[in-house]
Amino acid sequence: MARARHEASWTDEDAVVKGRVGRNRAWVLLALFAALAVLSTVTFNRFMNFQDVTYQLRSCTAPLTQESTWDEVQAAACDPVPAAGAELTLWAASHERPADATTGDSWTFEDVPVNTAQTSMEIRLPQAARSVVLAEPDNEVVRRELRPDVSDRRWTANVGGRGPTTYWVLVTPAG
Template sequence: MATRARHEARWTAEDAVVKGRVARNRFWVILVLFGLIAVVSTWAFTRQLNFQDLQVQLQVCQEPLAQDATSADVEAAGCTPADVTDERVRLWHQSSPRDPVSAEGPTWQFEDVPIDTVANAVQVDLPEPARSVVLFDHDEGSVRTALTPDAADTRWTGTVGTRGPTSYWLLVTPSQAG
């Protein structure tokens, strides 16, 4: 009888013992898992941030608007769409600027903007100083944010906020209005 290790049962047959090397080449499994994780992460990121096209329409108002302005206040201020000629709008996501892909009539068009994030901001460069600039959510009928000016009142910036719509009005009151 052949000698056996202590942990082997006495009834184990000699030909029942596995002999040889166990295949440990599982590198492809690791690559597939990492690829799957990358695909799921990318899908979740784009779904969570809700990438969509965004429109910003420029309107010039006769009276300045405050942070608590409503649709009735916008009508009373005499806001009307104006062509985007010398004005420049830029969206910021975290620290990355994004220029519009098109500017036709009173509207700037931005593509693939993460809508559902708090890390968006808007910057407006105006050719002339302004008294007030607000970003208005016309679907909700309320001001999204009142922008803050620079010293010359020509560059206005402000955060957009969370989970916004895909269309805003940028309401500008020139300094000589009112």
């Protein structure tokens, strides 16, 4: 048998590695795929920022709009009212999500992606309302003005992206 130029002259025939190359490639590919799946999941969860979100129902004495200032919100004397009879639903990525818990004047939704603009809300009230707005008490701003249906009892709006975890739903009862 002829030897290659780069091969040492003292190499014995029994010292040459024989067998199939790459028989352990399946484990490497499987480990790489698993690492990629874990990294993708962690990145998605951090990016979407899944948290519990609370909406508190409050009744106001004066109508509010999306352009209302926080001073106007405080002047409207928006006090907490029982959520009994009203129903709040979130729509996240076209999937309806009823509240995970309702306590007194609040609805709590668990594991809501707060960093997405795909979240919308719908509130159904037992009586007609004059106006409904969504406010951020921590930032002291009105976030959205909800749109009514014909009966002024069902109100909807897009919540918007990168929101807080506490909202006020400010309702001004009809006349």
